[in-house]
Each structure stands twice: as C-alpha cells, then as structure tokens.
Amino acid sequence: MHPYSSGNYQIPNPNYPFVPQGQYYNPYSEPGWVWWNYPQDYGGSYRLMAPQRLTFVLVHGSWADAHFWDGVAAVLRSQGNIVYTPEYAGHGTDSNKKVTHAMITKSVVDYIKQLNLLDIILVGHSFGGTVIQKVAEQVPDRIKRLVFWDAFVLKDGESLADELPPQTRQSFEELRKMSNDDTIMLPFDTFRALFVNIATTDDAKLFYTSVAPEPAKPLFENLDLKAFYTLQIPKSYVYFYQDNVLPQGEGYGWNPHMSIRLGLFRLIVGDGDHFTDTRTRPAYLAQKIFDASRD
Amino acid sequence: MHPYSSGNYQIPNPNYPFVPQGQYYNPYSEPGWVWWNYPQDYGGSYRLMAPQRLTFVLVHGSWADAHFWDGVAAVLRSQGNIVYTPEYAGHGTDSNKKVTHAMITKSVVDYIKQLNLLDIILVGHSFGGTVIQKVAEQVPDRIKRLVFWDAFVLKDGESLADELPPQTRQSFEELRKMSNDDTIMLPFDTFRALFVNIATTDDAKLFYTSVAPEPAKPLFENLDLKAFYTLQIPKSYVYFYQDNVLPQGEGYGWNPHMSIRLGLFRLIVGDGDHFTDTRTRPAYLAQKIFDASRD
Amino acid sequence: MHPYSSGNYQIPNPNYPFVPQGQYYNPYSEPGWVWWNYPQDYGGSYRLMAPQRLTFVLVHGSWADAHFWDGVAAVLRSQGNIVYTPEYAGHGTDSNKKVTHAMITKSVVDYIKQLNLLDIILVGHSFGGTVIQKVAEQVPDRIKRLVFWDAFVLKDGESLADELPPQTRQSFEELRKMSNDDTIMLPFDTFRALFVNIATTDDAKLFYTSVAPEPAKPLFENLDLKAFYTLQIPKSYVYFYQDNVLPQGEGYGWNPHMSIRLGLFRLIVGDGDHFTDTRTRPAYLAQKIFDASRD
Numbered sequence: 001m002h003p004y005s006s007g008n009y010q011i012p013n014p015n016y017p018f019v020p021q022g023q024y025y026n027p028y029s030e031p032g033w034v035w036w037n038y039p040q041d042y043g044g045s046y047r048l049m050a051p052q053r054l055t056f057v058l059v060h061g062s063w064a065d066a067h068f069w070d071g072v073a074a075v076l077r078s079q080g081n082i083v084y085t086p087e088y089a090g091h092g093t094d095s096n097k098k099v100t101h102a103m104i105t106k107s108v109v110d111y112i113k114q115l116n117l118l119d120i121i122l123v124g125h126s127f128g129g130t131v132i133q134k135v136a137e138q139v140p141d142r143i144k145r146l147v148f149w150d151a152f153v154l155k156d157g158e159s160l161a162d163e164l165p166p167q168t169r170q171s172f173e174e175l176r177k178m179s180n181d182d183t184i185m186l187p188f189d190t191f192r193a194l195f196v197n198i199a200t201t202d203d204a205k206l207f208y209t210s211v212a213p214e215p216a217k218p219l220f221e222n223l224d225l226k227a228f229y230t231l232q233i234p235k236s237y238v239y240f241y242q243d244n245v246l247p248q249g250e251g252y253g254w255n256p257h258m259s260i261r262l263g264l265f266r267l268i269v270g271d272g273d274h275f276t277d278t279r280t281r282p283a284y285l286a287q288k289i290f291d292a293s294r295d
Numbered sequence: 296m297h298p299y300s301s302g303n304y305q306i307p308n309p310n311y312p313f314v315p316q317g318q319y320y321n322p323y324s325e326p327g328w329v330w331w332n333y334p335q336d337y338g339g340s341y342r343l344m345a346p347q348r349l350t351f352v353l354v355h356g357s358w359a360d361a362h363f364w365d366g367v368a369a370v371l372r373s374q375g376n377i378v379y380t381p382e383y384a385g386h387g388t389d390s391n392k393k394v395t396h397a398m399i400t401k402s403v404v405d406y407i408k409q410l411n412l413l414d415i416i417l418v419g420h421s422f423g424g425t426v427i428q429k430v431a432e433q434v435p436d437r438i439k440r441l442v443f444w445d446a447f448v449l450k451d452g453e454s455l456a457d458e459l460p461p462q463t464r465q466s467f468e469e470l471r472k473m474s475n476d477d478t479i480m481l482p483f484d485t486f487r488a489l490f491v492n493i494a495t496t497d498d499a500k501l502f503y504t505s506v507a508p509e510p511a512k513p514l515f516e517n518l519d520l521k522a523f524y525t526l527q528i529p530k531s532y533v534y535f536y537q538d539n540v541l542p543q544g545e546g547y548g549w550n551p552h553m554s555i556r557l558g559l560f561r562l563i564v565g566d567g568d569h570f571t572d573t574r575t576r577p578a579y580l581a582q583k584i585f586d587a588s589r590d
Numbered sequence: 591m592h593p594y595s596s597g598n599y600q601i602p603n604p605n606y607p608f609v610p611q612g613q614y615y616n617p618y619s620e621p622g623w624v625w626w627n628y629p630q631d632y633g634g635s636y637r638l639m640a641p642q643r644l645t646f647v648l649v650h651g652s653w654a655d656a657h658f659w660d661g662v663a664a665v666l667r668s669q670g671n672i673v674y675t676p677e678y679a680g681h682g683t684d685s686n687k688k689v690t691h692a693m694i695t696k697s698v699v700d701y702i703k704q705l706n707l708l709d710i711i712l713v714g715h716s717f718g719g720t721v722i723q724k725v726a727e728q729v730p731d732r733i734k735r736l737v738f739w740d741a742f743v744l745k746d747g748e749s750l751a752d753e754l755p756p757q758t759r760q761s762f763e764e765l766r767k768m769s770n771d772d773t774i775m776l777p778f779d780t781f782r783a784l785f786v787n788i789a790t791t792d793d794a795k796l797f798y799t800s801v802a803p804e805p806a807k808p809l810f811e812n813l814d815l816k817a818f819y820t821l822q823i824p825k826s827y828v829y830f831y832q833d834n835v836l837p838q839g840e841g842y843g844w845n846p847h848m849s850i851r852l853g854l855f856r857l858i859v860g861d862g863d864h865f866t867d868t869r870t871r872p873a874y875l876a877q878k879i880f881d882a883s884r885d
Contacts, residue, residue, distance in 0.1 A: 019593045051790075052791060062613035069769060073830075218599050234779070234783075235768060241831075248839075249839055253839075256838055256842075256843075257839065259837075260755070260837045260840065263757060264757075264761075264779070264780060264783050265786070265834075266782070266783045266787045266833065266834065267787050267832060267834040267863075268787065268788065269831055269832045269861070291788060294790070294791050295791045
C-alpha cells in the first residue's frame, strides 16, 4: 500500500534542481582550500553519506485534503522514505461537515494506531499544526519528531481564530454566517491573496478548483494543550517567508511568534507561500521538510 | 510614444536568468512524478499559458526621477506590457523645488487623465506609495490594481516622516535646515548605507550621480487619506528584504508594519534593497512587480 | 605568517557557484536593453572593476576558536585580501578557562597593536560582536569599518545574557551550574537546533566535535559601552535569516532588534544559519562579509 519507491533520483543529487546552490557542496573540492590547518582529519575518502530514510505522516490543513501532499509524498517516497497522508473527519471523501477538533484528531490517532506506525515524523501544515499538537498528546511514544510547516502552534486554551488578525477573523466569521452548514468557503480573491500569492494566474485558478467549504467549528474551538506542553518530543519549524495567511510581525505570524512556543526547536526557512509549492516545487518543499526532519 | 515592444525574451522563458529556480518549473517533467493519484486531469497538453499583458504606470520615489524605472520599463515592455513612467512636480526636469504633495499628486492624475489611461496597474515605490494613495482617491475607476514596492502606506492623517525611526527623522530634519531652498540632499554615506547597500562600490557611486536634492515639504505633510481607506481596488505589496531605509520590525518597516494597512493584499518578496536592482537586476525586479500585478 | 594568497579564483567570477544569480550581472548584455534613454553614458567599455582588497580581522564567538574562520579566510585571501584570525583568552589552545571579558578584549587589542594593523575591517560573529565593541573603544583609529555577522550589539550596561530569551538564558544558567570550572558545555541537541540547524546530520556531528566548554563569566558580564556609542566608525550588519540562536522578533534578535543600535549601518542579508556556512559555503559567507566591508 505504501511501498518503498525505487525512485530514480536522490536528495541530494547533482541534477537536483531545487537544492539551494551549494547546500550540499563539498568544500574540499574548492580551489584554494586550505587542508592543513583544518582541525579535523577528514581523510581522503570524505563523501556524502546516504541520506537517512524516515517515516512521515503528513497532516494537511484547512481548505485541503490528503491530495494536498501528493507531490511532496511522491518526492519523499522516491528518495526511500515511507510516507502516509491520512485523511481526517470532515475532509476529502467525508461528506459530513459537522465535525469537531476532537473528531479530526481521532481520525489521525486511529490511523496511526491501526497501521501501528512507530518512530514517525509527524508533519502538520497550517490548521494541521493544531491537529498534530493534539495527536502528539495521545500517541507521544510513536513520534520521533514533530514538524510544523507554516502551522499554528496554539497556546493552551487558545483557538486557531485567536491567532488571526482582526480583519481576517472578522472575514472568516462573516463567511461562516453566510453558510447553511457551518462551513467557511473562501472567495477566490481571498484565497489568491493569502494562500497562493506567488502562483501564476493559471495555477491559482487550478488550485482553487480543489478548495471545498471548510468545517468552521474546529477553527473556533479552544484547545486544552496542557499535556502538549509537557512533551519532550524533538520539534522543528519550517517557515516559508512569502506565506501571506498571517502577517509576520506586529504580534502575529508563524515565526517567531508561534514557533517560539515550541521551546527548543530546529528552524528551516524557505521562500515559498502557503500552498503554491506543493504543486509547483514539490521537490523543494520536500527537501525543506526533510531538512527539518533528519537527525 | 509608448509603443508595444516586440522584445525578444519572455517572462518566463528558459534562459531567463533571474527567475528563482523552479518558479516556472513543470512538475510533470520530474522523474518519479505520480500522475495517477492527482486530483485534476491536466490532460496531455499541459503547458504554460502566454503571460497576461498589462498597462503599468510606475511612480518613483524621493531622490529619483522617471529614469529610475528605465531598466524595469524596458523589461516589462519587451514582454508585451504597456508602461508609463510619469514625472511629477519638483523632480526630473522641473527646476521648481517649491512643491506640495498635492502638486505631485496632480502631476500624476493629470498624466493619467490626459492619456486617458484605463485598467492600469499603478505602482508606487518608496515615497511614491504616498503618491499612489492620493492618486487612487482621484481616479479610482481607472485603476485595476495598486502595487506598493517598499513603499510608504500612510495611515489617515500621517506624514511620511512619521514612519521614520527617530534617528533617520532627525537626520532628515537637520539636512533640511542646512538647505537654502527647503530641500534635503542625502550625503553619500547615508545613501550608500540605506538605499544601495547591496551594490558594489562602483555601482553605488554611479547611482549617487543621479541623486538630486529632494523637496522636503511633501515628506513632512500630513495627508488626509480617509477616501483611500474606502477604496475597493485590489492591492499588492512587493517587499525586498535587504531594503535598509527602514528597520523591519520594532514598530517600523515596510512589511508587515505598513503593508497590513492595505487590508487584503497579495504579498511578493524579493531579496533586493531599495534602489540597486533597478539597474543591476531590472528583469528580476520586473518579474516581482509582474507577479504582484497579474490576475 | 599571513601571506598574500595568489588564489586562483576571484569574487566575482563566472564560475563562482555561490554568488546569488545576477548579483554581478551586467545589465547591458541583456536582450532588449534600452541604451538610449539611460541617464548616464557608460561608454562602450563598461566592465567590472577589480574588486577592492581589504585587511580583515575576524573575531569568532563562543563555542568556537580561530579555526572557525579557516574556510572564510582561505576564500578572502585567495581574492587578494589580507586576513587575520586572532585567538583570544580562554579559547583555542588557551587551557585557562577563568577569563573575563576584559581579558578577551585585551587579547585582540594586543594582537592588533603588536602586528601594527591599520585600516582594518574588524568583523565579529555572535559573542564576537561584544568583543569588537570593546576593541573598537581602544583602537578606533586602526579600524576602517566594523562588521557584525549575527553578532551581539549590546546596549551600554548590558550583558550578552540580557539579550537571550528567558528559556535560553535559563538553559545557559543551568548548564553553567552543572560545570565545575564555570563553563557552559552545549548539549548536542541544543547545538544542533540553534547553531547548525540547516546542516546535514553528518555535518552537524562533525561541527560538534569542535565544540569545547565555553567560559561562562564573559557572557554574563555587564559591559560599559559609553565610549562605543560615541565612535564614528562606519558599521555594517550581516544577517543570516535561518540563524536560530535568537528568535527574530517578539523583542529579540539580530536584525533589526540589535542592529539598529549601530545607528547608520549597511545591511547585508543571507540565507544561512549561525555556524553551518563557515564549512559548507565558505565562499558564500566570504562574499557576504566582503559585500558588507567594501567601500
């Protein structure tokens, strides 16, 4: 079902178009390199190690479903990693939109338990950050590392809506009232400006065809996160600096505003936005998630 | 006067040296791409659409004139866009430095009306942001989108000087007092550190030969912007993160400090500074402005 | 002892893999370039000038020694610059860990005086920022420019520890108490998350083999910096935005939180972290330091 892919490219590899230039550069090949005053003896056989293979569980956010990860998962699998992309209540093929945050969490917890997944890198994007916070409370011993990619890290007792600037919150509340099934459907202009701001016009329209009404209640539920803040699981934060869902400062934002709540965490920064790279640069995004996940 | 150029390169094109790698990458050409689990059927004929052609009106800032845009305009025109670069009162060939903000605004409004420009992308840089705020109040129906590039977005009743950190404001006030015609001439060291910080030494000196004394009064005038904040025109903000005119935080800066005043806006980020890319990377800057402007 | 290297590559050069694309791009080679409306006449012989040659004194930070700079120094020397990398008290081959900030400062001041160095670019990294602040007070006439790379710029009367967020400060205080010689030894997980976050697993482990216990006292000493804040020496700040030693916002961080204390300064931004690029991309880092240092 989730077979090892014998993908024919590697991260890093010399033809890999999305590795920032030089990230995997071997300094010893540079002209003028001064060997003799180097503190370590690398020997004559220095070379890149085979990259670590990991087990990922990728948890999408709002206005998305498990297909959000298709491109990233394909890249990670081709590199030898195992990748799971659980769907959760109220999303994807689940037509019941009357869901709670606890139901969503249960979807992911059940998935992990039923497949008996161990030693996992649990990745959450956007609203998915709140999901992996709650999932981690229930299956901490199965998690090797938590990775938040432009994801909400809520304080104990907060709701996601508490982290939105007043105008965005008000807009969401108005959209919620307009629905007849307690969902929020993003207008194209809002989606285009906040979620896929760097995309071409055509790609933005293409993305929008995947956007379905989002169950509103989980975005406004206050979450008890006392247990989360006692967990000793290693944590990373991937921040994409063109993300426009939240202002990055003035008391709001992904990093450092919410990331610092993680305590000690590894930071990885990229230049994408909230959604676009999942389809236009899946290998770039996969590399950033991998950078955040490896030992 | 502003003919369509039949420029022989395109944005994007395969040889375009300034497109961030992979921004226009076709994911379907990647080895290992998983077609079958993709939610949309792209068909077998997926390809890049011809880019949209737009009408730009580019409004420069202080210590500059309409030639500021020469490089960017050439690139945009070569791509099939129509580009206008109006000069305004107190700048360029206008030797009268005793101007007000209203006179500057009138220059641009008159230019737009006389040429009967419609459906325009109105771009403001730096002080030019305050100009397009006021121009938009007068000709809103002619504007398709407002684009601010490292540009001031003033609150109702503010002056540009109100957004300067105390030391910069004090420095400007002292320079103003030193002049005999109520202008501010930037010393080279200030210009070099704040406006062209990433430039080579030679380029910095070359840029400085274009710097003329700036009329001081418009920088200190408080602007009534009540009408601006009722406009429903789409807006974008282009932020270059090496820009050093303002600190980016601590209560100052382009983004998010002033950009969030736009309400819903599209964010595009680049790695340049305040002036340098207009000459060293005009195609890069043109692409960022285009990304902010397309539908 | 510090001979001119006749290094066989240059900054910039066409094969230089770490120059951001187009930074040294000649716009006049671009198709469609509009010569005739350009305000300056560049003549037909425009070309890159030979880059300026400078004298660097590179001052490392905590949990490092003078070898920290080996890669960067090799690149800068190969380009024709003169580079000095002084060791200071309590570090490197000095086994006496009972040192004060004044002893460290004296090491660098004595080094500069004994070699009679003049017209120097004095570069400080991390804790080294506090060192060059104090060194500059003692030998201001020998310094051409101060360059801070992700370096502390303390206010008069502050200690480095005052700029740490509460959790990091508490962690350092606990580690200090655990030592029997008033040093702080970073656990691997802390070092990996904060200092080498973008490194591969192998590189992170390799870096850690160089980490020695750091004398704790200088990090907690309050420094009199009244004289520093009267100096008129030109200043630059190099900020790497994946640096995770400090949160970049919320009242903490390198830029703009501490950089703005420099008054007028040149800003240069890169995409690295606190340590990694010294070994994986020494040419990239050297270029950023050079960009900050040239006239």
